[in-house]
Amino acid sequence: MDFGPHLFLALLEGTVSAFVLAVTALGLSLVFGVMRVVNVAHGEFYMLGAVLAWWLTTLLAGSPAIGFGVALIIAPLIVGAFALAADWLILRRIDYHPESTIVATIGLLYIIQQLVLTFYGPDARPVEPPLYFRVSFPWFGYSGYKLIVVGASALLLLGVWLAMARTKFGLYMRATQQNQEMAQAFGVPVRRVYAIVFALGAMLAAAAGVLVVPIQQAHYLMGLDPLLLSFIVVIVGGLGSLRGTVVAAFVIGLSDGVISVFFSPTLAKIIATLFVAMVLVYRPSGLFGQPEEEA
Amino acid sequence: MTAGKTGRIIVLHLAVIAALFAAQYFLPAYHHGNVARILVLASFAVGYNLLLGYTGLLSLGHAMFFAAGMYGAGLPLYYFDIGVIPAFGLGLLASLALAFCFGLLALRTSGVAFLIVTLMFAQAFFLATLYFNEITLGDQGFVLSEQARTLNLGGVGFSFADPTVKYNAALLLFACCMLGCLALVRSPIGRVWMAIRENEPRTRMLGYDSYRYKLLALVLSGVMSGAAGAGYALLFAYVGSTFASIQYSIFALLWALLGGVGTVLGPLVGAGLMFYLVDIAGDFTSSYLLVVGVVLVVLILWYPKGLLGSLRERWLPWLP
Numbered sequence: 001m002d003f004g005p006h007l008f009l010a011l012l013e014g015t016v017s018a019f020v021l022a023v024t025a026l027g028l029s030l031v032f033g034v035m036r037v038v039n040v041a042h043g044e045f046y047m048l049g050a051v052l053a054w055w056l057t058t059l060l061a062g063s064p065a066i067g068f069g070v071a072l073i074i075a076p077l078i079v080g081a082f083a084l085a086a087d088w089l090i091l092r093r094i095d096y097h098p099e100s101t102i103v104a105t106i107g108l109l110y111i112i113q114q115l116v117l118t119f120y121g122p123d124a125r126p127v128e129p130p131l132y133f134r135v136s137f138p139w140f141g142y143s144g145y146k147l148i149v150v151g152a153s154a155l156l157l158l159g160v161w162l163a164m165a166r167t168k169f170g171l172y173m174r175a176t177q178q179n180q181e182m183a184q185a186f187g188v189p190v191r192r193v194y195a196i197v198f199a200l201g202a203m204l205a206a207a208a209g210v211l212v213v214p215i216q217q218a219h220y221l222m223g224l225d226p227l228l229l230s231f232i233v234v235i236v237g238g239l240g241s242l243r244g245t246v247v248a249a250f251v252i253g254l255s256d257g258v259i260s261v262f263f264s265p266t267l268a269k270i271i272a273t274l275f276v277a278m279v280l281v282y283r284p285s286g287l288f289g290q291p292e293e294e295a
Numbered sequence: 296m297t298a299g300k301t302g303r304i305i306v307l308h309l310a311v312i313a314a315l316f317a318a319q320y321f322l323p324a325y326h327h328g329n330v331a332r333i334l335v336l337a338s339f340a341v342g343y344n345l346l347l348g349y350t351g352l353l354s355l356g357h358a359m360f361f362a363a364g365m366y367g368a369g370l371p372l373y374y375f376d377i378g379v380i381p382a383f384g385l386g387l388l389a390s391l392a393l394a395f396c397f398g399l400l401a402l403r404t405s406g407v408a409f410l411i412v413t414l415m416f417a418q419a420f421f422l423a424t425l426y427f428n429e430i431t432l433g434d435q436g437f438v439l440s441e442q443a444r445t446l447n448l449g450g451v452g453f454s455f456a457d458p459t460v461k462y463n464a465a466l467l468l469f470a471c472c473m474l475g476c477l478a479l480v481r482s483p484i485g486r487v488w489m490a491i492r493e494n495e496p497r498t499r500m501l502g503y504d505s506y507r508y509k510l511l512a513l514v515l516s517g518v519m520s521g522a523a524g525a526g527y528a529l530l531f532a533y534v535g536s537t538f539a540s541i542q543y544s545i546f547a548l549l550w551a552l553l554g555g556v557g558t559v560l561g562p563l564v565g566a567g568l569m570f571y572l573v574d575i576a577g578d579f580t581s582s583y584l585l586v587v588g589v590v591l592v593v594l595i596l597w598y599p600k601g602l603l604g605s606l607r608e609r610w611l612p613w614l615p
Contacts, residue, residue, distance in 0.1 A: 038407055093596055098407050099353050103552065104595045106545055110588025118582040224541075228418060231411060266426045270419050277415035280408050281400050 005139035006261065014257025016146045016215075019153035020208050022249035024226050025233035026160060027204030029245040032234060034177045034197045037096050040105040043227025044112040045083065045202040049075050049209025050218040051120050054127050068130035068214075072152075075210050076203040083202035087195045096194065109223075116220040129214035149211045156207060157246060164242065173197060228269075229256070232276040300613050307614075308477055311560060312470045319462050327458060329574070333567045334465040335526050338472040340550035340562030342519025347548070348557030349480050350512040351492030353410050356417030357520050357547045359397075362424065362539035363390040364521025366431065369534035372443050379446040379455070383525050390521020391514065393420075398513040402506060405495075417544055424536035436535025444529055461530050468526045469563070472519050477559045477615060479515065488512055492557075520547070549587060552594050555601030559615050564602055 028042045052075035053068070060067035086108055094100040129145035136142075164170040175183040176193045184190045208226070216222065229252065237248030252272060259268035315334070322330060339361055346352050367389025372382040401412045424431045444455040453460045479485050487508050490498040499505050528534045537543075546569070554565030572590070576583035598605055607614040 038411070090592060090596065099410070100595050100599065102353070102355075102407070102410065103548070104592055106548075107588045107591030107595065110584050111592065112588075114582035114585035114588060118580065118585070122581075231415075235411065264426065266422050270422045270426060273415045273419040273422070277400075277412050277419070280412045280415070281403050 002139075005137075007258070008137070009140065009142075010258045010261035011254065012142060012146075013261065014254035016149055017257055018250045018253025019150045019157075020212050021226070021229055021233060021253045022246050023153050023156050023208040023211075024205050025230040025237075025245050025249050026157065026242060027201035027208075028230045029234045029237070029242060030160075030173075030197055030204070031201035033241070034173050035096055035194050037091070037098055037101040038105070039198070039201065040102055040227070041086075041108040041112060042201065042205055042230060043223030043225070044109050045079050045205040045223075046209040046226045047116065047218075047220065047223035048079050048082070048112060049206030050127075050213040050216070050222060051116055051209075051220070052078055052206070053210040053213045054125050054218040055120075057127050064128040065130040068127070068210075072207065072210050076206040079206035080199040080203040083199040084195055087198045091198065092191070092195075113220055113223065120218075120220060122220065124217040124219040126217045127213045143215075145214055149215070152211055153208070156204065160204070161242065169193075169196070228273065232272055235276050236279055303613060304477070304481075304615055308473065308559065311563075312466070312473075315466055315469075316463075319459070319466075324458070327462060329570065330567075331458075331462045331465040331530065333563075333570050334462075334469040335523055335530060336546075336550070336570065337563040337566040338469045338526065339520050339523035340547050340554070340566050341469075341472045341476050341559075342516045342521075342523060343547035344551040344556065344558075344562050345476055345479070345519060346512055346516035347551055348555075348561070349485060349492060350488045350509060352509065352513070353548075354413040355410055355541070355544050355548070356397075356413030356415075356420075357516075358539050358541065358543035359417040359420040360390045360394055360517040360520035361524035361527075361543060361547075362420065362536070363393045363517075364524030364526075365528045365534050365538055366424070366524075367521065368525035369437070369439060369528040370430070372439055372528075373437055373534070376443050379444065379529060383522075383529065386525025386528070387518055387521055390524065391518050394514045394517025394521070395510075397517070398510045402509050402513065414541070414544075417539070418541065421536060421539040421541070424539050431534075431536060434536045436533055436537070439528065439532045439534070441532075444532060455530050456532070465526065465530055468522065472522065473559060473563070475519070480559065480615060484508070484511065545587070549591060552599075552601055553590060555603030555605070555607070558601070558603040558607065561601055561603040568602075 024042070024046055027045075028039060031037065031039050031042070053071040056071040056074055057064065057067035060070055090104050090108065091101060094104060129143070131145060131148065133144040134141040135144050135147065164173060172183070172188045172193050175186070175188050176190055176197075180190055183193075205226070209222075233248045233252050234245055236252065237244030237246070256268050256272060259265075259271070315330070318330065319327060339357070342360070343354070343357050346354055346357075364386040366386075368382040368386030371377050371385055372379075377385075397416055401409060401416065404412050425433045428435075441454055441456045446453040446455070455461055455464060480488070487498065487503050490501075490503070491505050491508060495505050524538065527538070550565035550569055551562050552565065553569055554561030554563065569587075569590070572586050573583050576586045594601065600608060603614065
C-alpha cells in the first residue's frame with residue numbers, strides 16, 4: 001500500500017480506538033471529577049464488560065445480533081450493580097480518603113481479575129460481531145462493525161453530556177463536583193451521588209468493553225491497557241472536565257493509532273506515558289483542577 | 296529518649312538478625328531457600344517503607360528501582376562477566392542515578408499526582424525493558440551462569456548457587472538495609488522526614504527545605520530497592536522484565552502495609568507472611584493472586600496500621 005492509504009487506514013483505526021477510549025476515560029473522569037478519588041479498578045470493569053458480553057452471547061446463542069444487543073444492556077447493568085456494592089462495602093467505609101481509595105481499588109483490581117481467571121479461565125475468547133458487512137474503500141475493505149462501534153460510542157458520549165447538562169441528577173453531580181460541602185448544605189444527597197457516579201463510571205467502562213469485544217476478544221488481563229490510557233487521557237484533558245476528556249481521547253487515540261501503525265506500539269506507549277508524566281510534573285495543579293489544599 | 300529504650304531497640308533488632316542467622320541450621324531445604332528469597336524481597340520492602348512509612352510519600356513505581364538495580368547488575372555480568380562486586384556496584388549506581396533524576400522531576404508534584412507520576416514513569420521503564428528486548432531479552436529474561444555469580448575473595452570462591460552462601464548473603468543484605476533504616480529513622484534526618492509526613496507546610500515553616508529531604512528519602516529508598524534488585528539477580532540468577540511490572544510495585548506496597556507502615560521490622564513480617572500466603576494459595580488454585588486483593592482490602596478497611604503498627608499502638612509504644 002502507498003503512504004496515503006496507509007495513513008488513511010491508521011487514522012480510521014485511530015478513530016475507532018479513540019471513541020472507545022473516550023467512553024472508558026469518561027467513566028474515570030466522572031469518578032475523579034465528582035468524587036475526587038482515583039479508581040484503579042476501572043480497567044477491570046472494562047474487562048468485566050467484555051467477559052460478560054462473551055458469557056451472555058454464548059448463553060443466547062442464536063442470532064448474534066440479539067445476543068449482542070442484550071449484552072450491551074445487561075452487562076453494564078451487572079457491572080454497575082457490582083460497583084454499587086463495592087462502593088457500599090469498601091469506599092464508603094474508608095470515607096473516600098484519596099490514598100486509601102487507591103490501595104483499596106488496587107485490591108479490588110486483583111479480586112475482580114482473579115475471580116474472572118477462576119470462573120472464566122486464562123483463554124482469550126472471541127465474540128461474533130452482531131452484524132457483518134464490509135465498507136469498501138478504493139484501496140481496501142473495512143469492517144463495518146467498527147463503524148457501528150464509533151456510532152454507539154458517540155451516542156453514549158452524547159447521552160452522558162445530555163444527562164449532565166439537562167437532568168436534575170446532572171445538576172447534583174455538577175454541584176457536588178464544584179463544592180461537596182456546599183452541595184450537601186443545599187440538600188444534595190452527596191453520598192447517593194457518590195454511589196451512583198461510581199456505578200455510572202463503571203458502567204461506561206463496561207459498555208466500552210462490550211463494544212470492543214468483537215474486535216479484540218475477551219481476556220482476563222485486558223483491563224490494564226485501557227486503565228493506563230484512560231489515566232493518560234483524563235490527566236491530559238484536565239480532570240473532571242468532560243469536554244477535555246473527549247478531546248484528549250481523540251488526540252491520544254489518533255496519535256496512538258498512527259504511531260502504532262508506523263512505529264512499534266510499545267514505543268507509542270512509552271512516549272505517551274512519559275508525556276503524561278511530564279504534563280503532571282509541569283502542570284500539576286492546572287490539570288488536577290484546584291491546587292491541593294495546604295493544611 | 297532514654298538509654299534503656301535505645302538499648303532495648305538495639306537488642307531487639309540484633310536478636311532478629313541472630314535468630315535469622317540461627318534459623319539456617321534448622322530450616323528444611325525448601326524453607327531455607329524461601330527464607331533467603333524473603334530476605335531479599337524484605338530488603339526491597341524496607342527501602343519502600345523508608346519513603347512511604349517515614350516520609351509519607353506513596354509511590355506506585357518502586358519496581359523501576361528494583362529493576363534498575365537488577366539490570367544494572369545483571370546486564371554487565373551477563374555480557375561482560377565483570378565479577379560480582381563491580382556488578383553489584385553498578386546495580387547500586389543505576390538505581391541511584393534513576394532515583395535522583397526521577398526525584399528531581401516527580402517531587403515537584405505531591406499527593407495523588409505524585410502517585411500517578413511514579414506509576415507512569417515505572418510503566419515507561421517497564422515498556423522500555425520490553426522495547427529494547429534485543430539487549431534485555433524482554434519478558435523472557437536471561438539466566439546468569441554459576442561461574443559469573445562466583446565471588447572470589449583472596450583465592451577462595453564463593454558461589455551464590457550454593458544454598459549456604461546464598462542464605463548468608465541474603466541475610467547480610469537484609470541486615471544492612473534494616474540497620475541502615477533503623478539508624479536513619481533515629482537520626483535527625485529521620486526526624487525531619489517524619490515531620491514532613493505529619494505536616495509538610497509546618498516543617499517548611501520551621502526552616503527545613505522539605506524538597507531536599509524528600510529527595511534524599513527518595514534516593515535512599517531507591518538505592519535500597521536497587522540493592523535488593525541487584526542482590527536478587529546475583530542470588531537467584533534470573534533477570535527479566537516481570538520484575539519491572541506494576542505488580543512488583545504493588546507487592547512492595549502490600550508488604551509494607553501488611554507488616555506495618557513506618558515500622559523497621561514491618562517489611563520483613565509483611566514480605567514473609569505474604570510470601571507464604573501466596574505460596575499456600577498457589578497449591579490450591581491458579582488464581583492465587585486473589586489473596587493479594589483480599590489482603591489489601593482487609594488491611595485498608597480494618598488494619599490500616601498493619602501488624603506491627605497495631606502491635607505498637609496497643610502494647611509496644613517503643614517499637615521503632
